[in-house]
Amino acid sequence: MAQLPPSPDFETMEANAPRTAEQRTAILSLIGSLVFSWSNNESLFIYVLNILLDSDEISAAIVFTTLNTTRARLDLIDRLAKVKIHDEEVAAELQKLVKRFNKASRMRNEFNHCLYMLGPEGDITHTQTLKLMEVRGQLKWGDIKPVDEHRLRQMKKSIEDLRALNRDIWAFLPRLHKACHSRLQPVPSAPQNSPSGESR
Template sequence: MPTRLPQKPDFEAIEAAAIDSADHRTVVLALIGNLVFSWSNNESMFIYVLMLLLETDEVSAAIVFATLNTTRARLDLVQRLAKAKIADKSAAETLDRLIARFNACTRVRNEFNHCMYTVSDRGEITHTHAMKIRESAGRLVLGEVRPVDEGRIRELVKTVEDLKILNRELWDFLPRLQASVRPSATQAGEAMPSA
């Protein structure tokens, strides 16, 4: 009976041969781990941005952050609040640039978090196959296949370094953001309108 399924890998043969490619695999997996670690720490920094923009405490900001179930929704909220709350145009522009840089890193993180990995007969990680449906020649197909070659390794190293720098810049930006947030009407001493 014909099947559309891919051929099942020979797991025992791959595992036996994988000893020789362990160094390469360890490098790739360590870079992916560093990417996820660094990206997560950077995304979490936006809890403090929300805390300042919402003029609330850390726990309340974390509740808002966690209630929004996508990074895009979280950053959209940050950007909308920034337009309403940041008095200093330069600080608002800096926040926009920081978010843009985070989004660039997010694209790489998403590639490695939302894919299938192809492993050679020797146990080497050779390709990623994106889990994103795309249209090609009028048909829907599974996402792009990309090699995990030296160029891709350099891209991973650069993205991890970019996230490291971004994290420090976000920390440095928080006091500036705090100083540029317009106080709410109630904090400024204005009376709340009565119903």
């Protein structure tokens, strides 16, 4: 027979929740900053496609959004780079930028695709990943990790890394443009409403 977990004691949790509101707000703020910075960095790859495809911005955006996974978008960029970029240093720099983005993606995915576990006080205590893992030949669902100070420091580091990556991608675009000998107009500086990694 199917075994269900015990239902939470919602009344007790709601009664105690005001005492842990600050903890939840701090964690949710970090999650929001992580998703915000990650999404804006992913969007910058539209401009990378714009250059590699030697197209206009809307055409690059159509290609970008038609591919419905981040992995597919980065795979396309990798393949185009191999035939479009003739400067080895620029090609290597693009690979490093993608690698940095993928590293930050692991942290973003942890908090964007998980089940959040609450303690009796209503505080966020653990996350459980929404994926299957094989352990000694047995399938196990959901790796459980504590949301402790160490984990919060990791989140803050990922957010800082994404903000630095945002600036580095913007600085890289003109070099990529030049390396591809594109017919496009020079890539402008980041406009005020551009996908920046900075919080407003």
